[in-house]
Amino acid sequence: MKTTPIVSVRDLHKTYGKTGEKQYEALKGISFDVNAGEFVGIMGASGSGKTTLLNILATLDQPTSGDVEINQQVLTDLKGNQIADFRAQQVGFIFQDFNLLENLTNFENIALPLSLQNVKGKLIHSKVAQVAQSLNIEAILDKYPTEISGGQKQRVAAARALISHPAILFGDEPTGALDSNSARDLLEMLTTVNQEQQVPVLLVTHDPFSASYCQRILFIKDGQIGQELEKGAQTRQQFYQAILDALGTFD
Amino acid sequence: MLTKLAFTGIKSRLRDYIVLLFGLMMSSGIFYMFESLATNRAFIKANARQITGANFIFLFGAILLTIITLVYVFYANSFLMSMRRHDYGLFMMLGAKQSKIGQLILIETSVIGTIASLIGTFVGWGLTATLAPFLMSRMIGTKLHHFSALYWPAVWITILLYIVLFLIAGAINRLVLTKTPVLKLLKGDSQPNRPRLKPVSQLLQVIIGLGLLAMGYYAMSHIQTFVLSAIPIGLVTIVLGTYLLFNAVFVWLIIIIKRSNWSNRGLRNFTLSQLSFRIRNYTKILSIVSILVALSLGAITVGIGLQRQVTALSTASNAYTMAIKNPSAETLHEINQLKLATQVTYQQKETKQVIYYRANQIKQHPVQFTGFGPLINSTKRNRLAEPKYRPMTRSQLSKHPEKLMVLQPKAPQKTPRLVSDDAFKKIPVKTQRLMLFRVNNLQADKAGLKRVVASLGNPPVTTIPGSYNVFILGTVLFGGLEFMGFFLGIAFLAMLASCLMFKILSGAASDKGRYEMLNKIGARPAALRSSIAREILVLFVLPAIVGVIHVFFGLQMFKVLMLNPYYQIWLPFTIFFVLYMIYYIITVQLYEHIVLPKLKIDQ
Ligand SMILES: Nc1ncnc2c1ncn2[C@@H]1O[C@H](COP(=O)(O)OP(=O)(O)O)[C@@H](O)[C@H]1O
Ligand SMILES: [Mg+2]
Numbered sequence: 001m002k003t004t005p006i007v008s009v010r011d012l013h014k015t016y017g018k019t020g021e022k023q024y025e026a027l028k029g030i031s032f033d034v035n036a037g038e039f040v041g042i043m044g045a046s047g048s049g050k051t052t053l054l055n056i057l058a059t060l061d062q063p064t065s066g067d068v069e070i071n072q073q074v075l076t077d078l079k080g081n082q083i084a085d086f087r088a089q090q091v092g093f094i095f096q097d098f099n100l101l102e103n104l105t106n107f108e109n110i111a112l113p114l115s116l117q118n119v120k121g122k123l124i125h126s127k128v129a130q131v132a133q134s135l136n137i138e139a140i141l142d143k144y145p146t147e148i149s150g151g152q153k154q155r156v157a158a159a160r161a162l163i164s165h166p167a168i169l170f171g172d173e174p175t176g177a178l179d180s181n182s183a184r185d186l187l188e189m190l191t192t193v194n195q196e197q198q199v200p201v202l203l204v205t206h207d208p209f210s211a212s213y214c215q216r217i218l219f220i221k222d223g224q225i226g227q228e229l230e231k232g233a234q235t236r237q238q239f240y241q242a243i244l245d246a247l248g249t250f251d
Numbered sequence: 252m253l254t255k256l257a258f259t260g261i262k263s264r265l266r267d268y269i270v271l272l273f274g275l276m277m278s279s280g281i282f283y284m285f286e287s288l289a290t291n292r293a294f295i296k297a298n299a300r301q302i303t304g305a306n307f308i309f310l311f312g313a314i315l316l317t318i319i320t321l322v323y324v325f326y327a328n329s330f331l332m333s334m335r336r337h338d339y340g341l342f343m344m345l346g347a348k349q350s351k352i353g354q355l356i357l358i359e360t361s362v363i364g365t366i367a368s369l370i371g372t373f374v375g376w377g378l379t380a381t382l383a384p385f386l387m388s389r390m391i392g393t394k395l396h397h398f399s400a401l402y403w404p405a406v407w408i409t410i411l412l413y414i415v416l417f418l419i420a421g422a423i424n425r426l427v428l429t430k431t432p433v434l435k436l437l438k439g440d441s442q443p444n445r446p447r448l449k450p451v452s453q454l455l456q457v458i459i460g461l462g463l464l465a466m467g468y469y470a471m472s473h474i475q476t477f478v479l480s481a482i483p484i485g486l487v488t489i490v491l492g493t494y495l496l497f498n499a500v501f502v503w504l505i506i507i508i509k510r511s512n513w514s515n516r517g518l519r520n521f522t523l524s525q526l527s528f529r530i531r532n533y534t535k536i537l538s539i540v541s542i543l544v545a546l547s548l549g550a551i552t553v554g555i556g557l558q559r560q561v562t563a564l565s566t567a568s569n570a571y572t573m574a575i576k577n578p579s580a581e582t583l584h585e586i587n588q589l590k591l592a593t594q595v596t597y598q599q600k601e602t603k604q605v606i607y608y609r610a611n612q613i614k615q616h617p618v619q620f621t622g623f624g625p626l627i628n629s630t631k632r633n634r635l636a637e638p639k640y641r642p643m644t645r646s647q648l649s650k651h652p653e654k655l656m657v658l659q660p661k662a663p664q665k666t667p668r669l670v671s672d673d674a675f676k677k678i679p680v681k682t683q684r685l686m687l688f689r690v691n692n693l694q695a696d697k698a699g700l701k702r703v704v705a706s707l708g709n710p711p712v713t714t715i716p717g718s719y720n721v722f723i724l725g726t727v728l729f730g731g732l733e734f735m736g737f738f739l740g741i742a743f744l745a746m747l748a749s750c751l752m753f754k755i756l757s758g759a760a761s762d763k764g765r766y767e768m769l770n771k772i773g774a775r776p777a778a779l780r781s782s783i784a785r786e787i788l789v790l791f792v793l794p795a796i797v798g799v800i801h802v803f804f805g806l807q808m809f810k811v812l813m814l815n816p817y818y819q820i821w822l823p824f825t826i827f828f829v830l831y832m833i834y835y836i837i838t839v840q841l842y843e844h845i846v847l848p849k850l851k852i853d854q
Contacts, residue, residue: 060771081775088773099768101521103528108520116774121515160772 004072005033006168006200007057012066014052014223026052028223029066034168037198039191041214043205043243049223050204054172057202058093059083071167088113092161092169092199096176098153100145106156107141113164131159134196135189151182155189162193169193171203175210187213208247212240219246254355261359264334267756270841271327272367274749278323279371279413281742284379285313287405315546316742321416322539323746324364328420330753331363332428333760339428340436353425360424364417368410375409376400456499463492472807481808486542493797494538501534501793502527518774518782525765525786529758536754537794540747544798547743549805551823554736556813557729562694563814565722567638570619571687573703573717574658578686582706586688589699593619593640594688600678606659607678610645610669617642619689620654640689645669658687658716693722744827748834751794755787755838759845767848779847784839791835799824 014027026049034040044050055061057068059075068075071090078086087093100109107128114124132138137155140148145156154174161169171190175183191213194201203214211217213236219227229246231239261268290313339352380400428436467488474481505527514520571593575582586594595616600607619640643654648669655667670678690696700719707715766779806816 058771081777084770084773084775084778086773087771093771095771099771101524101765101768103524103765104521108524111515112521112769113772115515115517115520116772116778118516121512124515 003036005035005069006038006071007032007034007202008067008069009033009057010067012053012056012068013064014049014056014061015064026223027056027063030220030223030225032218032225034200034202037194037200039194039201039203039213039215041203041205041211041217042220043208043211043217043247044220046206048220050206050220051172053220054170054202054204058091058170059087085117088116089164090167092158092164092166094154094157094161094169094171094174096173098145098150098157098177100153100157100160102145105142105144106137106148109145109156110141110159110163113160117164127163128159131163134193135159135162149182150178151185154178154182154186158186158189158193162197162199166199169199169201171201171205173205173207173210174203175205175207180209183210208240208243211243212236217243217246267330267334267841267845268363270756271331271753272363272370274753275324275327275363275367275413276371276374278320278746278749279368279409280374280378281738281745282313282316282320282412283372283375283405283409284383285316285738285742286408287375287379287400287402288383289313290402290405290408315739317412319543319743319746320412323750324413324416324420326536326750326753326757328360328417328424330757331360332424333757335359336428336436337760340433343433343436349429353429356425356428357418357421360421361414361417364414364420365410368413368417371413372406372409376406453499453503456495460492460495460499463488463495467492468804468807471805472810474808474810485805485808489801490538490542493541493801494534497534497537497541497793497797501537518769518778521769522782522786525762525782526789532758533754533790536751537790537797540751541794541797541801543743543747543750544795545801545805547740547747548798548802548823548827549740550736550743551740551827552736552802552806552820553809553813553816554733554740555823556809556816556818557736558733559818560814561722561725561729563638565718565725566693567621568721569657569716569718570621570640570689571658571717572689572693572700572719573687573715574660575686575703575707575715576660577684579706579708582703583686585699585703585706586686589688589696589703590691592689592691594686596684596686598675599683599685600675600680601665601683602678602680604665605668606665607675608655608667608669609672609675611672613648613669614645617644618648618655618658618687619643620647620651658685660716687717689718693718740823740827741830744830744834748831751791752834752838752841755790756841756845759842762846766846770848776847780843783843783846787835787839787842791831791838795828795831 010031012027012030013025015023015025017023030053042050042053052061056063056075057070059078063076073086073090075086100106101112104112110128110131111124114127119127128141129138132141135155135158137152137159140152140156145153148156154177157174158169169190174190175186178186187210190201190203193199203210205211215231217229218225219229227246229239229242234242335356339356343349343352377400383400467485470477470481470484470488477484505523508514509520509523509527514523575586578586597612597616598609620643621638621640643651648655652667656665659665659667690700693700704715704719766783769779770776803817806820809816
C-alpha cells in the first residue's frame with residue numbers, strides 16, 4: 001500500500017538573477033518524495049544547490065517553476081500571512097548556525113513558535129517542559145544561548161523546531177558547526193525523534209558520517225538529482241561505506 | 252585597493268548615509284543661522300537701538316546650540332560607526348594594517364563632516380536669507396537695515412566647529428575600532444545583559460532619584476529665594492534624578508511585564524527582551540533626551556507665553572501711555588485721533604534741581620498710578636492680572652515722588668515740588684506743559700501711537716516716559732524671546748529626536764539577524780512590524796513623558812516673570828508632539844528598511 005507522501009517535489013527549477021542580468025540556474029528540475037516517518041538525506045558538494053532546495057521547501061524562497069506539496073498543501077497557493085503561519089505550524093527548521101535569538105532565554109526561544117500562535121501561557125510551559133525532557137535540555141532552559149555549548153544550542157534549536165509538532169523537520173547541515181561528539185549526539189537524537197514521534201526528517205549535508213544516519217539518500221549535483229541510495233537492512237557502518245563508495249563514483 | 256573597498260561599502264549603504272548627511276546638514280544650517288544673526292557686527296550696529304536685546308538672545312541660543320550639537324555629532328557618529336564596524340572588521344581579518352584602517356576611518360569621518368558642514372552652511376544661508384528678515388521684523392516691528400544673510404565670520408565659525416567636532420569624533424572612532432578585537436567587530440555586541448532584580452539597590456536608586464528630583468523642582472519653584480543658583484541646582488539634580496529613575500524603574504517594569512501572562516502572546520516577549528537588551532545602553536540617552544525635551548518644550552512655551560504677555564505687562568507698568576512735554580499742534584492732533592481713556596495736562600516750571608507743579612491743579616486732577624510692589628506676585632494681589640488706575644493722594648505723592656519723576660521726559664532726576672498758584676507764578680522761568688494720556692488699548696492704537704512719536708520731530712525721540720516705551724522694549728525683548736524659544740525649541744527638538752533616531756538606528760545593524768531569524772521561524776511580517784513600532788514607541792514616549800513632567804515643574808520658575816506660565820499650554824505641546832511623532836514615524840520607517848528581511852515570498 002502506498003501512502004500519500006509528506007513532501008512531494010516535482011520538476012523544481014530555481015534561477016538566480018533577474019532577467020537581463022547575469023543568471024544562474026541553481027536547481028535544474030528536481031523531483032522526489034519524502035514519505036511519512038522517513039529519514040531522508042540530501043548530499044552534495046558545496047554549491048550544488050542543497051540550501052536553495054531546502055529554503056524553497058521551507059517557504060523561505062520561491063521556485064522559478066515546479067511544484068512543491070507539503071502535507072497536502074501546495075506551497076505556491078499560500079499567500080501573505082499563510083506563508084508565515086505555514087512556516088510556524090507545518091515545518092521545523094534547524095540551521096547550521098543555530099539561529100537562536102541571543103536576547104531571549106533558551107526557554108523563550110523554544111516557546112517562540114507557540115507564542116506566535118498565541119498559545120496560552122500554561123500550555124506553553126507544559127509543552128516546553130515536555131520537549132525539553134525528550135531532548136534532555138531541562139537544565140539549561142533559563143540560560144541564554146551565549147551561555148551554552150554549540151551542541152546544546154543545536155538541541156535548543158531542535159526543540160524549537162519540534163515544539164509545534166511540525167509535519168516535517170528540515171535540517172540544513174545542522175552538524176556543520178559541531179565537534180564530532182556533539183554531532184553524533186545530535187544525529188542520534190534526531191533518529192530517536194524520528195522513530196519515536198514519527199516525524200519525517202529531511203537532512204541536508206555534505207558529510208558522509210551524518211548521511212549514514214539516514215534511511216535513504218539523494219545525491220544532488222549541479223542542481224540535479226543524480227543517484228539514490230537506500231540503507232535497507234544494512235548496519236550504519238555498512239551504509240557509511242556504501243555512501244563513501246557512491247561518492248567516489250559520483251564525483 | 253582598500254580605499255576602493257571602503258568606498259563600495261559606502262555605496263551599498265547610500266541611503267543610510269543620506270539620512271546621516273541630511274541630519275547633519277540641518278543641524279549645521281540652523282547653527283549658521285543663529286551664528287550669523289548673533290555675530291553680524293555691521294548689522295547689529297545699524298540696528299543697535301532695536302536689537303541689543305535680540306543680539307544677546309541669539310548669542311545665548313548659539314551657545315546652547317553648540318552644546319547640543321556636541322551631543323548630536325556624538326550620536327550621529329556612533330551611527331556611522333555601527334554601519335562600518337563590520338566592514339572594517341572584515342578588512343582587518345583579511346590582513347589590512349591597523350594604521351591603514353585608522354587612516355580610512357579618519358578620512359571617512361572628516362569627509363562626511365566637511366561635506367555636511369559645507370552643504371549645511373549653504374542651507375543655513377538660505378534659511379537666514381528667507382526666514383530671518385521676516386522673523387526679525389516680526390520681532391522688532393521695523394525693517395532691518397544692512398542685513399546680509401551671508402556673513403563670512405559666521406560661515407567660518409560654523410564650518411570650523413563642525414570640522415573640529417568631526418576630527419575629534421574620527422580620532423575617537425579610530426581609537427575605539429583599532430582597540431576592539433576583530434572578532435567583536437565582526438559579530439557586534441551579542442552578549443545579553445541579563446536584567447536582574449536587585450530590590451535593595453533599585454529601591455535606593457528610586458528613593459535617591461525621587462529625592463533629587465524633588466530638590467530640583469523645589470529649587471525651581473522657589474526661584475525667588477534661590478535666585479540664579481536655582482538653575483544649576485535644578486539642572487544637576489534633575490539630570491541625576493532622571494537617570495537614576497530610568498535606570499531603576501525601566502528594568503523593574505520590564506521584568507514585571509515579562510513575568511506577566513500578557514507577555515506570552517505573539518512577539519511581546521521578544522519586544523520586551525529587545526528593550527531589556529538595550530536598557531543599559533539607553534538609560535543615558537533617554538535621560539538626556541528627556542532633559543532636552545523639557546528644555547525645548549520649555550523654550551517654546553515660555554517664548555510664546557512671554558510674547559502674549561507684553562501688552563498686559565506694559566499696560567500695568569504705568570497709568571499713562573505717554574508723557575509729552577510742550578506738545579506741538581501736530582502732536583495734539585495725532586493724540587486726538589487715539590481712543591483715549593484719560594488725558595491731563597499739568598503746568599510745570601523747571602529749575603536746575605526742581606520741577607514745580609501747581610498743587611491746585613494736581614489736587615483737581617490727581618496723578619494716577621497702578622500701585623506699589625512687584626507687578627507679578629503669586630501670593631498677594633496680582634497687578635498684572637487686573638491693573639487698577641487709582642488717583643494718588645497728596646501724602647502718597649510726597650512719599651513716592653518717583654511716580655511723578657518717571658513721567659519727566661529727559662530730566663527724571665529732578666525732584667518734583669507742589670507749590671501754591673502764587674508761588675508758582677513767582678518762579679522766574681517759562682511755564683511748560685506736561686501732557687499725560689492713556690489709550691484704552693495699546694495693541695489697537697499701535698499705529699496711531701507710532702504717528703504720535705513721529706510728530707515729535709526729527710531726530711526721532713528715543714524714549715518717551717510711559718507704558719508705550721515698555722511696550723516697545725517688551726515687544727523687542729519678548730518678541731525675541733518668543734522667536735528664540737520657538738526657533739531654539741524646534742532646533743533642539745530636531746536635534747534631540749535625531750540623536751534618539753541615530754541611537755536607535757545604530758542598533759539596527761545588529762538587530763537585522765534577529766528579525767531574519769524570526770521571519771524564518773514563521774513570524775508574520777505584520778507581527779515583526781508591530782514589534783518594531785512598539786519597541787521604538789517605548790523609546791520615544793518614555794523620555795517624552797518624563798520631559799513633560801519636567802516642563803510642568805520647570806515652568807514654576809517663570810511664575811516670577813509671567814502671569815500664568817501654563818496659559819494655553821496645549822499649543823506649544825501640540826506643535827511639539829506633532830514634530831516629535833513625525834520623527835518617530837521616520838525612525839520606524841528607516842529601522843524597518845534596515846532590519847526587515849527582504850524576501851520575495853513575503854511581497
Ligand atoms: N541569492 C543567490 N543569488 C545568486 N546565486 C545564488 C544565491 N544563493 C545561492 N546561489 C548560487 O546557487 C548555487 C547553489 O547554492 P547553495 O544552494 O547555497 O549550495 P549548497 O547549499 O549546496 O552549498 C551556488 O552556486 C550559489 O553561488
Ligand atoms: Mg548550503
